[in-house]
């Protein structure tokens with residue numbers, strides 16, 4: 001099942017990413033050499049034998065005892081104590097037995113989660129954040145990604161004061177990046193490539209991605225400027241989405257940590273980068289990449305995020321582009337803010353009119369040239385214009401017969417390759433325009449756009465089918481395409497994106513994920529000057545801004561918002577900031593209807609939207625928060641049935657779980673949402689479970705009363721039903737009892753629990769699953 005999900009995730013990533021990446025993994029190519037892998041070795045520093053002067057000597061000696069030839073890629077000091085190196089499986093086994101070695105974990109390869117938002121979030125003309133504006137410019141947002149394109153206007157530093165004195169980071173130089181590439185906005189830039197080079201067997205040189213912090217793929221420039229780009233007026237892509245482009249936290253500083261290369265982001269590089277980010281003094285970290293959800297001790301991204309959170313750094317991560325399948329989430333550890341993607345209220349409408357007069361509305365491509373605008377031409381299905389019909393249906397490279405498509409509008413299915421590549425295939429074969437139709441398997445209604453090479457309209461599956469039946473009903477089918485530019489105030493919005501990964505949480509079913517939704521469809525932000533907007537090598541168009549989609553885009557929105565909240569409430573912990581974002585999130589439209597899921601057009605559930613869509617202004621004044629300390633996260637691991645070694649691998653500490661195992665449980669882990677998995681035995685006996693939560697008052701003294709909705713198959717009761725806070729920072733506990741009767745017909749049901757003092761609503765989703 002896991003493997004199946006991985007394949008699906010991989011296919012989805014391929015179809016959504018705009019970076020043309022080459023997925024070569026040398027581990028599979030080294031047929032004749034002894035099969036080595038990269039491992040991350042966690043050491044127990046308290047076990048260092050006294051004969052060694054320092055840790056490095058000790059690590060080297062341990063390594064030499066199992067392999068003469070192995071070199072250390074990195075030594076780690078902050079995220080973990082230990083190092084990374086290449087070993088054969090046998091050497092790894094031997095190393096595990098050495099004194100002081102906690103664990104030897106194979107490195108994971110992670111993938112980027114790609115596929116005017118401040119106004120949409122209600123930040124347009126609010127003064128709510130003014131009190132934090134000076135403090136905001138003292139905060140540094142670290143972005144782990146493909147680096148930065150420093151010439152982008154979005155990194156201009158006009159009006160910014162001196163670099164905060166707390167900042168200890170560096171502007172590392174390389175072939176195309178010098179110390180003047182950084183400024184008072186881009187205050188730090190580093191690159192981490194050893195894991196990438198070792199794993200792929202490639203060497204960074206003149207012909208490769210730059211061996212420097214320079215972003216040649218565009219992804220890192222887009223995400224970091226979404227989080228904290230300086231305002232740039234007149235930003236647009238080929239005239240579309242024109243307006244002022246600004247990051248969520250426009251005066252916060254950016255530090256770029258380049259860990260993602262053409263081919264992925266490698267665990268040994270990620271740990272090295274977070275080691276440095278901690279030493280440099282970042283305040284918030286953004287990670288728009290991930291892999292399949294796995295146990296936390298085997299996941300370098302989760303381990304790095306744990307170390308950062310333990311030091312008070314807020315970590316926001318993308319939920320993944322594995323939708324619409326369930327259990328497709330990445331980055332599910334409870335210390336992440338896990339961000340799903342939804343649409344905004346901006347669209348690029350266009351329509352197709354066919355020979356019989358029928359009109360089909362959809363989304364137009366972001367095409368720079370002259371569109372057809374009413375000119376009638378022949379239309380053909382890629383399926384009928386190819387020798388390999390299935391490939392032709394998806395307009396794969398080399399599949400279209402030029403004589404059959406020249407001068408025509410070509411219908412291409414969504415999926416299998418990127419939309420931009422299909423449009424390039426149509427152009428190469430002499431086609432005049434493209435109709436991009438959602439395919440039968442998944443997307444149905446959701447429409448995404450791209451900077452295509454021919455005029456294009458994206459249509460839903462149903463509309464595509466209608467056009468196909470017209471095509472097959474006449475001898476010479478004709479059609480025309482009209483593009484309508486940029487449309488604002490589109491309703492309904494937000495809608496959960498089809499590609500946004502969904503719960504339940506496959507690692508810890510008791511913790512609901514994702515946490516929140518944020519904008520991730522057709523997002524405008526700064527771009528690299530190295531590749532065109534589609535990221536295809538053939539795309540030589542230069543753009544300053546690009547419009548792309550993915551949970552990669554939703555994550556940095558929340559990163560920037562976390563910085564805004566921290567600037568107003570510098571004393572809040574990462575968990576308090578997350579709680580504020582979650583309990584104030586909205587999950588209905590203004591008319592009271594639940595946010596829709598693009599997959600079905602039906603109401604979405606907390607497995608898609610978590611606590612809901614972020615509402616940054618409300619998050620500044622949540623009333624109450626569910627706080628968590630480092631101790632809570634450690635106890636969480638204790639009661640997750642991990643071994644001492646596994647807990648030490650995650651936490652880099654020696655932990656005694658005796659107390660936690662007596663007094664603590666997953667049900668008492670103070671998370672701002674509830675996930676209640678019921679396991680049924682064959683006798684259908686009713687099951688009752690109790691969850692305890694502790695609320696901290698971050699507002700004025702007040703009495704809060706609880707309201708909880710009910711579901712058909714479980715009774716929910718809260719005790720006490722009223723909580724009176726008489727002072728700031730006071731903590732009060734309550735218990736929720738979930739009593740399930742017989743097994744229901746559906747496998748999941750959802751409810752909601754809200755505390756209110758008449759002024760604030762502190763809301764939590766509840767998700768039940770039966771298995």
Ligand SMILES: *[C@@H]1O[C@H](CO)[C@@H](O)[C@H](O)[C@H]1NC(C)=O
Nearest residue numbers: 150151176177178179180181
């Ligand atoms: C640094 O790069 C900029 C822009 O590429 C260039 O103008 C400048 O001369 C370079 N400075 C140094 C010291 O190499």
Ligand SMILES: *[C@@H]1O[C@H](CO)[C@@H](O)[C@H](O)[C@H]1NC(C)=O
Nearest residue numbers: 380381383384385471472473
């Ligand atoms: C396209 O192919 C389908 C399936 O073979 C066929 O039913 C249809 O008639 C073809 N359409 C045209 C216009 O040739």
Ligand SMILES: *[C@@H]1O[C@H](CO)[C@@H](O)[C@H](O)[C@H]1NC(C)=O
Nearest residue numbers: 681682683684742743744745
């Ligand atoms: C359990 O409940 C299900 C659904 O109500 C029913 O079909 C089944 O027969 C019950 N099993 C037992 C052992 O009572």
